[in-house]
Amino acid sequence: MKLLHLADLHLGKTIGNYSLIEDQKYCLEQILEIIKEKNVDVIMIAGDIFDTQISSVEALTLYSDFIEEIIFKMGKIVLAISGNHDSAKRLDVNSKFYKANNYHLFGEFKDEVISLEDDYGIINFHLIPFISLNQGKILFDENIENYTDIYKKILKKRKLKDRNVLISHCYANKYAIEEENAYNLGQKPLSIGGSDAMDANLFMDFDYVALGHLHNRQFVIDPKIRYAGTFMKYSFDEVNKTKSVTLIDLTDKLEIEEIEIKALRDFRIITGKFDQIIKEESSDDYIKVILEDDMTIENPMAKLKEKFPNIVQLSYKNRGIFDLENDFSIDLSAKNSLELFEEFYKFKMNEKLNDEEEQLIKKVIS
Incomplete structure (x- = not known):
């Protein structure tokens, strides 16, 4: 049988x-x-x-x-x-x-x-x-x-x-x-x-x-x-x-x-510099990309998606590039939610919230 x-x-x-x-x-x-x-x-x-x-x-x-x-x-x-x-x-x-x-x-x-x-x-x-x-x-x-x-x-x-x-x-x-x-x-x-x-x-x-x-x-x-x-x-x-x-x-x-059994689309991992990967041949395989760049790339997922429409995951080999260049220290116990967000926004954007943005954040918090 x-x-x-x-x-x-x-x-x-x-x-x-x-x-x-x-x-x-x-x-x-x-x-x-x-x-x-x-x-x-x-x-x-x-x-x-x-x-x-x-x-x-x-x-x-x-x-x-x-x-x-x-x-x-x-x-x-x-x-x-x-x-x-x-x-x-x-x-x-x-x-x-x-x-x-x-x-x-x-x-x-x-x-x-x-x-x-x-x-x-x-x-x-x-x-x-x-x-x-x-x-x-x-x-x-x-x-x-x-x-x-x-x-x-x-x-x-x-x-x-x-x-x-x-x-x-x-x-x-x-x-x-x-x-x-x-x-x-x-x-x-x-x-x-x-x-x-x-x-x-x-x-x-x-x-x-x-x-x-x-x-x-x-x-x-x-x-x-x-x-x-x-x-x-x-x-x-x-x-x-x-x-x-x-x-x-x-x-x-x-x-x-x-x-x-043959696959319709393969699973692949691509490792390398962004400028090299973006020049590779297009593919509809399921792709995981590991970038070896020493600096973060602006909006890399969107750019790579044009080349690899089924890209699933993107990461950097050197996780240290995400370390903050400056210390970001706040006394959490001394500030309310709005004040914490204002501090964080100023740190990330190098500017203060305007009145309209502040009202919007207050609404979200409430």
């Missing part, structure tokens, strides 16, 4: 002020072609389908069109779960209709196994959506202390006969401890103030484990326990990464293939 492992679609995501819907549509169209060309039987989506719990109409439409193409036009099976970015309850709306059309979506945890059959026998699919620690206490045991405990409770009841595939959304590693640099910039952790990690050794009895949550493609302990990663770049710490989806051929053995 051929399985396609997708995860962390984050449909509806933005970078800076720019929507990535067009870029995501471009990538999803490639994935549809892969499903056709490789004759994929089952598409697995390991959580974080959407970027926010209340998704935009554009994101909902994009996902709906993608799923409808797969289940209605191609006649394939989809197995999907919620991630920590998704609203589990919202995803479960219409679940009966979905199930009747070979789209098995587990928003909230269900103690069910989906069994499919091919020439080599039965494959049991175990779908475990994201479960927070608080939910774990309510569902399983109030004494649950970590994510490893949650998975121990769930898997203890599962009898692994025939071939078994797990689809889940979690942070799994060999030691169940936090690893430095595990998360990409902008990734939302599973919990606040505690450890996200769980013990991946619990997954060793499965024939394949399709994981979601970490954005870099990688395996944990064994190549069969795998993060597919995002199908496109979502942050500037991924500039040198190649993005892909994972194809699994599960017969009486396991074969894994990573298939590259």
